Amino acid sequence: MEVSRIRALRGPNLWSHHTAIEAIVSCTPAECSIADLPDLEVRLRARFPEIGPLQTTGHDEAISMAHVLELAALGLQAQAGCPVTFSRTTQTLETGIFQVVAEYSEEAVGRLALELAEALCLSALQDTPFDLIDALAQLRDLDEDVRLGPSTGSIVQAAVARNIPYRRLTNGSLVLFGWGSRQRKIQAAEMDGTSAIAEAIAQDKELTKRLLDAAGVPVPLGRTAVDIDDAWAIACEIGLPVVVKPKDGNQGKGVTVNVTTREQLNAGYIAASEFRDDILVERYLPGNDFRLLVIGDKLVAAARRDPPQVVGDGTHSVRELVEQVNKDPRRGTGHATSLTKIRFDDIALASLAKQGYLADTVPPKGKRVILRNNANLSTGGSATDVTDDVHPDIAASAVAAAQMIGLDICGVDLVCDSVLKPIEDQNGGIVEVNAAPGLRMHLSPSFGKGRPVGEAIVSAMFADGDDGRIPVVAVTGTNGKTTTVRLIAHLLTASGLRTGMTNTDGVYIEGRRIDTGDCSGPRSARNVLLHPDVDAAVFETARGGVLREGLAFDRCQVAVITNIGSGDHLGLNYITTVEDLAVLKRVIVQNVAENGVAVLNAADPIIAGMANNCTGTVTFFAADSNNPVLARHKAQGNRVVFVDGGHLVAFEGKDIQRIALSEIPITRNGAIGFQVENVMASVAAAWGVGIDWNAIHKGLKSFANESDNAPGRFNVFNYRGATLIADYGHNPDAILALVQAVESMPAKRRSVVISGAGDRRDQDIRQQTEILGNAFDEVVLYQDQCQRGRADGEVVALLRTGLANASRTKDIKEINGEFLAIDTALASLSEGDLCLILIDQVEEALAHIAKRIAEG
Numbered sequence: 001m002e003v004s005r006i007r008a009l010r011g012p013n014l015w016s017h018h019t020a021i022e023a024i025v026s027c028t029p030a031e032c033s034i035a036d037l038p039d040l041e042v043r044l045r046a047r048f049p050e051i052g053p054l055q056t057t058g059h060d061e062a063i064s065m066a067h068v069l070e071l072a073a074l075g076l077q078a079q080a081g082c083p084v085t086f087s088r089t090t091q092t093l094e095t096g097i098f099q100v101v102a103e104y105s106e107e108a109v110g111r112l113a114l115e116l117a118e119a120l121c122l123s124a125l126q127d128t129p130f131d132l133i134d135a136l137a138q139l140r141d142l143d144e145d146v147r148l149g150p151s152t153g154s155i156v157q158a159a160v161a162r163n164i165p166y167r168r169l170t171n172g173s174l175v176l177f178g179w180g181s182r183q184r185k186i187q188a189a190e191m192d193g194t195s196a197i198a199e200a201i202a203q204d205k206e207l208t209k210r211l212l213d214a215a216g217v218p219v220p221l222g223r224t225a226v227d228i229d230d231a232w233a234i235a236c237e238i239g240l241p242v243v244v245k246p247k248d249g250n251q252g253k254g255v256t257v258n259v260t261t262r263e264q265l266n267a268g269y270i271a272a273s274e275f276r277d278d279i280l281v282e283r284y285l286p287g288n289d290f291r292l293l294v295i296g297d298k299l300v301a302a303a304r305r306d307p308p309q310v311v312g313d314g315t316h317s318v319r320e321l322v323e324q325v326n327k328d329p330r331r332g333t334g335h336a337t338s339l340t341k342i343r344f345d346d347i348a349l350a351s352l353a354k355q356g357y358l359a360d361t362v363p364p365k366g367k368r369v370i371l372r373n374n375a376n377l378s379t380g381g382s383a384t385d386v387t388d389d390v391h392p393d394i395a396a397s398a399v400a401a402a403q404m405i406g407l408d409i410c411g412v413d414l415v416c417d418s419v420l421k422p423i424e425d426q427n428g429g430i431v432e433v434n435a436a437p438g439l440r441m442h443l444s445p446s447f448g449k450g451r452p453v454g455e456a457i458v459s460a461m462f463a464d465g466d467d468g469r470i471p472v473v474a475v476t477g478t479n480g481k482t483t484t485v486r487l488i489a490h491l492l493t494a495s496g497l498r499t500g501m502t503n504t505d506g507v508y509i510e511g512r513r514i515d516t517g518d519c520s521g522p523r524s525a526r527n528v529l530l531h532p533d534v535d536a537a538v539f540e541t542a543r544g545g546v547l548r549e550g551l552a553f554d555r556c557q558v559a560v561i562t563n564i565g566s567g568d569h570l571g572l573n574y575i576t577t578v579e580d581l582a583v584l585k586r587v588i589v590q591n592v593a594e595n596g597v598a599v600l601n602a603a604d605p606i607i608a609g610m611a612n613n614c615t616g617t618v619t620f621f622a623a624d625s626n627n628p629v630l631a632r633h634k635a636q637g638n639r640v641v642f643v644d645g646g647h648l649v650a651f652e653g654k655d656i657q658r659i660a661l662s663e664i665p666i667t668r669n670g671a672i673g674f675q676v677e678n679v680m681a682s683v684a685a686a687w688g689v690g691i692d693w694n695a696i697h698k699g700l701k702s703f704a705n706e707s708d709n710a711p712g713r714f715n716v717f718n719y720r721g722a723t724l725i726a727d728y729g730h731n732p733d734a735i736l737a738l739v740q741a742v743e744s745m746p747a748k749r750r751s752v753v754i755s756g757a758g759d760r761r762d763q764d765i766r767q768q769t770e771i772l773g774n775a776f777d778e779v780v781l782y783q784d785q786c787q788r789g790r791a792d793g794e795v796v797a798l799l800r801t802g803l804a805n806a807s808r809t810k811d812i813k814e815i816n817g818e819f820l821a822i823d824t825a826l827a828s829l830s831e832g833d834l835c836l837i838l839i840d841q842v843e844e845a846l847a848h849i850a851k852r853i854a855e856g
Contacts, residue, residue, distance in 0.1 A: 001065045001125070002026045003100075003118050008107050011522060012591045013550035014584055018086050018103045021073070021110040025066040025089075025098045032096055033062035037125070044068065044124040048132055051075045064089070065121055066098035072117035073102040073110075080139035082109060092574045099574065109143045144332075148173060151189050151439035154454030162458060164468045165554055167526070177461065178468020179553075180534035181498065184461040190436040191408045191461060198406030202435040203248040205280050208405060215404040217397050218429040220415075222282025228269045232262055234281040241284040243431075244268035246276030252376030258284050267350075285415040285429050289375040290386065292394070292412040293442055293453060294402040296460045299395040301442035301451040302387045302419060308342040308371040308380030312363025318352060319344065319359045322371070330444070331380075339446060342371055342380030383441035385448030386419055393422040401433050409457060411437025470534060471497075471689045472553055474588040476541040477562030477601075478581075479734045480678045481520075483713040484562055487666070487682040487703055489538045494699035495691045500528035503540040504728075505711060505842065509533060521545030525552035536689065543575070546587055558688040559588040559614075560599040560681050561607045565733030582606045592616040597639075597688030599681055602630040619688060621680035623673070625649070639687065641680045646670060650683060650693075657693050659683075664700045671744040674737040675714065712842040714741065719853050721831030723747065726839050726849060730757050732767040738836060739775045747834030751778035753825045754838045755818065756799055758790035765795060766802035773806025776836070778828065780813045782821035784840035819848050826852055 005024040013020065034040045034054070041054060052075055054063050067089045074087040086103040102117075104110025116135045123130035148156060152173040159166050159177050167176045173188040185192040190199075201207055209219045221238045224247055225231035235242045244265060245255040254275040256268030265281075272279045293301040310321035322344050325331070331339040342348070348371040349359060355369065363369050375381040394414070402410035416428025423429065442451045462468055471492075475485045482503045489501040493511065501508040502524040507515035509531055515524065520542035528537050529552065539552070564582050575581055589598045589610045596616035601607045603622045608629045611618045619639040620630045627642075634640045637653040648664070650657040661670035664679055679700065686696050703709065712728035723745065729738050742750070752772050756765040772779060781799050783792075796814060803809055815821040818840055825835050839845035 001028070001031050001069070001118075001121060003069070003114070006111065006114065007548060008104075008111070009101075009550040010107070011550035011552055012554060012587060013546065014587060015088055015101045016086050016103070017554075017591065018084075019105070019107070019110075019550075020086065020101045020103045021107075021114050023069075023100045023114060025069060025100050027065050027096045027098065029096065031065040031125075033064060034068065035062065037065075040124060043127055044120070047123060047130040048072065048075065048120055050079050064091075064098060065125070066091075066100050068124075069114075069117050069121050070100045070102055072120050073100075073114045076116055076120075076135060076139060077102075077104065077109060077113045080109075080113075080136050080143060082106070082113075082139070082143055093576060106143055106146045108146050109139055112142055113139060146171065148175070149188075150443055152186065154439060154443050155186055155189070155457050156454075158452070158454035158458040159468075161455075162462070162467060164458065164462060167530075176530070177458075179472070179529040180470040180500065180537065181532055182466070182468045182470055183530075183532060184468065186457070186461075188436045189409050189439055189457070191457070194408050194435065195406055199435045201405050202407060202410075202433050205245070205247055205432060208433050209282075211404050212401050212430060212433070215400050217401050217404070218423045220283040220285050220429045220431060222280060225269070225279045225281050228266060231269050231279060231281050232265055235259065235265055238281075238283045243282050243284050244272055245280055245282075246272045247278035247280045248276060252374035252379055255374050257373040258286075271347075282431070285427070285431065287415050287417045287426070287428055290414040290416070290419055291383075291437070291441060292390070292398040292414055293437060293439070293451075294398050294407075294410040294412060295453070295456045296408060297399055297403070298456070299390060299398050300387075300456045301453050302385070302390045303383040303441045303445055303448075304386050304419075305375035305377065305441065306382050306384070307373065307375045308348075308382075310342075310363075310369050310371065312365055312367040312369060314362065314365035317360045317362050318357055318369055318371075321363075321369070322348075330446075339382065339440075339444075340378055340380050344371070347372060377438065377441055382446035385442070385445040385451065387442075387451055390419045391421055394419050397423060397430065401430055405433050407433065407435055408460065409437065410434065469555075469557075470529075471536040471558070472529075472556040473536075473538045473558040473560065473685050473689065474541045474551070474553075474556045475538065475560040475562065475681075475685075476543070476585050476588055477560075478565035478731065479729070479737060480562040480674060480681070481540045481542075482728075483666075483675070483710050484560060484678045484681050484685075485538050485540045486710050486713075487678060487699075488560075488685045490703045490709075491682060491686040491691060491696055491699035492536045492538065492689065494702070495686075495695035497535040498533055500531055500534035500537045501539075502528060502537075504542070518542075522549045522552035529553065541588055543581070543584055546584060547575075551587065551591060553591075555591055555593040555596065556588060557593055557596045558599060558685045559592045559596070560685050561585055561589065561601060561610065562677065562681055563601055563604055563733065564606055565731060578606065582610070586610045586613055589614050597684075599684040599688060601677070601681070602627045602633070602640075605629075619684040621677070621684050623676060623680070639684070641684045641687075643670070643676060643680070648676075648679060648683065650687060659697055659700060663697075665704045666700075672714065672741045674741060711846055712839055714738075715846065717849060717853055719826060719829065719835075720856070722829040722833040722835060724826075724835050724837060724849065724853075726837045726846060728842055729838055731760065732764055732771060735768045735771045735838075738838075739771055742834060742836055743775065745834060746832075748830070748832040749778070750776045750834050750836075751780065751825050751828065752776045752836045752838065753780045753782065753821050754799065755782045755784040755821075755840055756795040757784075758795050762798055765798040769799045769802030770805070773803045773809040776809055778811040778813070778825070779803060779806075779809050780815060780821045780825045782815045782818055784818055818845060822848060823852070 007022045009020045070087045070089045077084045084103040088101045090099045177184045212219045241258045241260045243257045254272040289305045326341045331341045398412040411434035413432040417426045442453045485503045489499045492499045502519045504518045506513045507519045507524050520540040522545050525539045598614040599619045602620035620633045621641040622630045623643045625642040639652045647658045667675045715726045717724040
């Protein structure tokens with residue numbers, strides 16, 4: 001068994017809506033059925049008992065080692081605690097070659113799971129040892145390292161519940177919610193609206209106290225010490241006991257409380273100095289330690305924090321009691337678990353010494369032993385939810401403290417006996433205000449119920465009903481994609497939306513190109529969704545990108561399928577038939593939002609059938625208003641777009657919109673059939689987004705198919721009285737549509753310049769010139785710049801073969817080089833002639849043609 005071509009499908013894909021790892025697996029004849037491998041299942045289950053039933057997930061009759069790999073990759077993740085459920089194995093047309101897919105929740109974990117699953121399979125095949133415990137430990141450790149912590153994770157889960165899309169921007173806790181101009185960001189429990197100034201103030205504990213005091217919020221007296229002697233002087237001035245801590249510390253690091261002697265102060269000063277040069281001495285407030293969580297202008301949660309402690313049982317030592325407590329599965333070493341293990345370090349030993357204990361002392365039964373002076377969860381403390389007990393005055397003081405500092409999300413540390421009565425009535429005070437506070441104690445307190453703080457943070461960023469999404473239009477098909485994408489973007493722009501667009505020419509934001517090359521894949525689409533100046537997005541969605549990585553979005557508002565033809569890279573990546581291609585293309589239809597629209601070509605039965613795969617509504621388009629699929633849909637009062645009496649008609653129930661084709665320049669008065677289809681699809685898409693009809697009409701009238709607006713898409717020029725047409729058509733269906741278009745245009749003599757893409761099937765390359773040979777008097781063949789894996793001259797030879805039975809072409813020229821071929825064709829043109837130039841290097845070829853036209 002050999003595993004190759006491992007891909008991470010990071011969005012909805014050919015197989016499912018889930019993120020997944022896909023691999024190509026080759027099996028020997030014996031490995032194609034584990035029934036032919038004696039005791040294989042026994043050896044496998046001895047190594048991994050929880051692998052689950054070995055059965056196929058498709059229609060395969062035999063269970064291959066590829067199926068075993070699939071189930072192992074999924075099962076190992078599941079046993080490691082990852083939330084995964086989907087997997088699949090499919091046999092390709094090649095004997096012994098399989099496509100294996102297994103869901104992942106974290107990409108790095110999914111990749112490791114596949115590696116470990118392969119090692120497990122080889123171990124079972126070769127009867128060698130496999131360490132399951134170590135494999136699961138690797139997966140758990142990696143998962144804990146890379147997945148979001150509980151605080152950020154709770155916010156993400158709340159966003160997902162509201163259908164708000166999210167994307168991690170780093171391996172840490174920086175997360176983007178929403179798309180384009182409606183996006184928001186968080187980092188841990190801090191929103192993008194929080195100012196750096198507010199965060200800096202919260203870090204400066206002395207300044208924080210001054211501001212809170214000015215706002216009438218009770219705070220303990222104290223100030224920053226110049227040195228250790230000054231610290232003792234401050235303590236004597238404000239009165240013992242005191243607290244010694246770093247001026248801008250966090251998580252309780254370097255904090256010493258209830259200092260009553262010079263010796264304790266000196267030790268506390270030295271401990272604090274390890275974290276910060278500026279040391280703060282303030283009055284110690286006796287009482288309980290409470291954390292109040294303020295989000296926006298509301299107190300949403302409160303917890304009492306208790307220091308790490310154990311309770312004697314009269315039998316075990318303090319050290320043994322700590323070990324027992326740390327066995328609680330809720331306690332971990334980082335922030336991924338709801339509680340943290342108690343640290344048995346020098347600080348814990350010093351705390352024991354104050355109580356007259358050693359590590360090996362056996363405390364009396366029921367005796368509470370404190371192991372640290374502070375109650376932070378990060379040092380092993382525990383939390384009890386007290387949200388419902390907070391007095392309104394205390395809640396008001398917490399909100400006032402957060403607003404005085406300027407924090408949208410704020411953890412307010414309060415010391416007092418109880419939250420049942422005002423702070424002033426019990427000599428308590430607010431001792432700290434924290435930016436980006438931890439949420440663990442409120443999500444999963446040690447005692448009491450958890451609070452929906454993630455939901456509260458999401459509600460502070462997005463109003464009710466706001467899902468943070470902008471309209472996304474995905475366009476796919478064999479031909480017409482780029483023109484349709486450009487026209488849809490033009491219509492959205494005409495309505496006032498700042499539009500982002502990706503296609504085979506580049507990435508565009510509000511008409512300005514920010515990236516070049518073929519940008520019809522998911523990476524470019526994700527970049528557009530990241531852009532803060534985009535109100536709507538239109539994506540050309542090529543087959544290659546969907547196969548490599550899946551979609552760039554979880555849902556789209558509109559999915560458009562223009563057409564599906566036989567020349568669209570068939571034979572590559574195990575897509576061998578038009579039916580296979582249709583299954584791939586319909587991925588965008590399957591991922592239309594529930595309130596979205598699929599725009600489908602009713603004239604193509606395969607595309608029309610995709611209506612059954614759409615969770616939203618469907619708009620059919622076809623030039624023929626009598627098309628049975630379209631007519632039935634229309635009769636049911638649903639949306640359709642068709643052509644009638646020289647007009648484009650959009651129909652829904654009693655609502656009818658008519659636009660004369662003569663007012664749509666791209667169609668040349670309706671003479672260019674494939675452009676009429678592109679317009680119908682574009683109008684249906686803009687309609688699906690909700691664009692006003694006046695804007696649609698205005699956009700159609702102002703969209704001209706010129707080289708600077710839609711380069712390489714039926715660009716028409718005049719050259720010395722002859723008509724030149726430059727187009728990027730590169731498959732039989734496109735060639736046939738072009739031939740039908742140019743035949744509607746008058747010409748004395750017709751010529752064509754053509755090459756072929758090497759990554760097409762031989763039959764598709766030949767078919768192009770078979771079509772052209774019956775429509776043109778002269779054919780100029782040229783070899784383009786990139787042969788895409790073909791030998792020198794191989795493509796031109798196939799093109800020449802296609803002309804063998806041409807009924808019309810008498811003049812055939814072969815030229816090495818695209819620009820020389822163009823010049824050769826132009827040299828033979830006379831007034832009234834027509835020349836179709838099928839360009840390869842779009843921008844360079846158009847620039848060359850423009851230069852020749854300028855030269856006259």
